[in-house]
Amino acid sequence: MGSGIGQWLLCRAEDGSLSLFSLVVPPGAHTPVHDHLAWGLVGLYRGTQDEEIYAHRGSTLELVERRSLDAGDFYVLIPPRDDIHRVSTTSVETSVSIHLLTNDTGCVWRHAYNPSTGQAEPFRSGYVNVACSDDSEN
Numbered sequence: 001m002g003s004g005i006g007q008w009l010l011c012r013a014e015d016g017s018l019s020l021f022s023l024v025v026p027p028g029a030h031t032p033v034h035d036h037l038a039w040g041l042v043g044l045y046r047g048t049q050d051e052e053i054y055a056h057r058g059s060t061l062e063l064v065e066r067r068s069l070d071a072g073d074f075y076v077l078i079p080p081r082d083d084i085h086r087v088s089t090t091s092v093e094t095s096v097s098i099h100l101l102t103n104d105t106g107c108v109w110r111h112a113y114n115p116s117t118g119q120a121e122p123f124r125s126g127y128v129n130v131a132c133s134d135d136s137e138n
């Protein structure tokens with residue numbers, strides 16, 4: 001994902017219907033604005049983060065909420081309304097969050113967005129420790 005950010009798979013269903021992974025974000029780094037295309041639960045295990053939630057407004061994106069997270073906080077991802085966000089680490093230590101999603105999030109093609117224009121690009125985060133089944137085709 002760039003900026004030293006790593007997504008580590010902990011467990012996934014063989015049929016791609018569920019994945020459990022950690023997201024490791026160094027201090028000062030932030031993910032792209034992205035979607036997940038699946039509902040999920042996210043809990044912050046270590047560090048602090050800011051989460052920015054975006055919504056489609058016609059062809060653009062609007063920042064609709066910003067919240068600060070401490071270790072122990074959790075939130076839900078429910079598409080399409082609460083599925084687009086960006087996560088930044090605000091602590092001096094690397095943040096680690098645990099994600100349970102109803103797809104194989106690291107391997108599905110989803111979208112990264114330019115928050116200024118709303119333009120979407122194909123986005124696949126991958127996993128640091130596990131390949132996707134079609135990696136050899138890329």
Ligand SMILES: [Fe+2]
Pocket residue numbers: 034035036085
């Ligand atoms: Fe996310």
